[in-house]
Amino acid sequence: MHIVLHPEPTAARPTAARCAQCAFRALCLPENLSDSEVVRLEQIIGRRRRVLRDDVLFRMGEQSGMLYAVRFGHFKSVQTDRRGDQHITGFQMAGELLGIDSIGTGQHASTAIALEDSEVCEIPYAKLQELLVQIPRLMAHFHRIMGREILREQAVMIFLGNMRAEQRLASFLLNLSERYAMRGYSSRSFQLRMSREDIGGYLGLTIECISRQLARFRQNGWITLNKRSVELTDREALVALAAGLQPALDERQQRAA
Amino acid sequence: MHIVLHPEPTAARPTAARCAQCAFRALCLPENLSDSEVVRLEQIIGRRRRVLRDDVLFRMGEQSGMLYAVRFGHFKSVQTDRRGDQHITGFQMAGELLGIDSIGTGQHASTAIALEDSEVCEIPYAKLQELLVQIPRLMAHFHRIMGREILREQAVMIFLGNMRAEQRLASFLLNLSERYAMRGYSSRSFQLRMSREDIGGYLGLTIECISRQLARFRQNGWITLNKRSVELTDREALVALAAGLQPALDERQQRAA
DNA sequence: CGATCGATTGAGGGAACTCAACCCCTGTGG
DNA sequence: CCACAGGGGTTGAGTTCCCTCAATCGATCG
Structure with a gap:
């Protein structure tokens, strides 16, 4: 646990999302999104959150409708099995999504821990859904992201398996x-x-x-x-x-x- | 390869999809879908296809915008790595979806092979997307299915890993x-x-x-x-x-x- | 300057792999 | 009808890769 000596800046002053200027926009968003569409996306994105090294962004089992896009920094996703053994299901870096594994059930399947001081954008899944309906290109992009995650896990399965x-x-x-x-x-x-x-x-x-x-x-x-x-x-x-x-x-x- | 002595019935007479009566409807579809919504879904579903034991439904690397719902029978999904070794990424049974791993890239990441004589419904992903926009509940359901697949693969990762x-x-x-x-x-x-x-x-x-x-x-x-x-x-x-x-x-x- | 954590290195053991023989069942052809 | 081939499965023997246990080291921090 860290002692925070100075007030958490983003908590005191919730900064607006700025996807337009984000360095990793290309990783999060489809290319051909109009400016107004980007603005609509920015509007649903919650505050930015700083997460200090070793701190937990969310915990396995927590009820949650929130996804997180990594702005900078690195995370690990950890699952704990019934015997208490820990297993790392992935490492996430800037431009990647955290919490996708909560979409099926509404509760996080893993615990996300910052590997260094990091920052994420909060994305409420419910609001994102509404937007996906309005911007089909964004929906297709979201599906691509989930598809990529499935492929990544398949690759891991293969090297773990043989x-x-x-x-x-x-x-x-x-x-x-x-x-x-x-x-x-x-x-x-x-x-x-x-x-x-x-x-x-x-x-x-x-x-x-x-x-x-x-x-x-x-x-x-x-x-x-x-x-x-x-x-x-x-x-x-x-x-x-x-x-x-x-x-x-x-x-x-x-x-x- | 099988010798087909009698004409393939569904090829000659493309039967309409009948989700409404399908025994595994509850596995494919959300509960609270209206009759008219089910009809719209049925309209985009292509013909039913029979796949004989050991036959290939689709092959790894094939360009494809098609998903398949298993009506009855069993399949295995196989990936072949660069060295030529084969790895099974999953087994699918009635009510489960085949080909989700093609969503990110548009080409199948694995080969689907029938373990016994089986039947599937063809679902063109492009048309499905249009429908998801019109029926948000169906979109949420589709996301749940993809989320479940991610969780399943995570579980496999864990038991393969430790x-x-x-x-x-x-x-x-x-x-x-x-x-x-x-x-x-x-x-x-x-x-x-x-x-x-x-x-x-x-x-x-x-x-x-x-x-x-x-x-x-x-x-x-x-x-x-x-x-x-x-x-x-x-x-x-x-x-x-x-x-x-x-x-x-x-x-x-x-x-x- | 110890204490602690992450990392390295060594020795020994065990779980799963490899190689091989064999069995059972099925289908096929003489 | 039998012979035989072939595929799927079982069992045995020997090996190997990785795990376990343990000691050590370096860096960081109080």
């Missing part, structure tokens, strides 16, 4: 890389915002396994690594690795080669 | 059981429509592992099993097993107890 640790990790790094590229950041080097433990929780591996695999990647020259900053020095190799075409060498094999 | 073979299999059997119960069939005994290999492909396990686990379940008295017909003789135990609270006993432990 990929080895090194393939999972390579896929994960490449996925982050692509998402940063789409946001105009470097696809070659970036910071991991999540702990090794979170990565393990997402990939279905232990923290030790993540650590070892990263070490192997570094020894093989696929990546350079310093704490949480990664550089993909041999993307080709990672791609081949992710596809399962080229196994990584361990120490003995390296010495032999 | 459950042992016995937990995955117990979860799988219980899930089938619940779905048959919702359809008015017995939740206690039913036929597995898919091969052991397909189950393995879905659960991220090998066929041998499935076979051994089923044998253990039977030895422990949780189920009775005859070829593909299963009876859940101790549901409590399976539930505890799925939750990871109670490990199954192997032969040695059984003798000791």
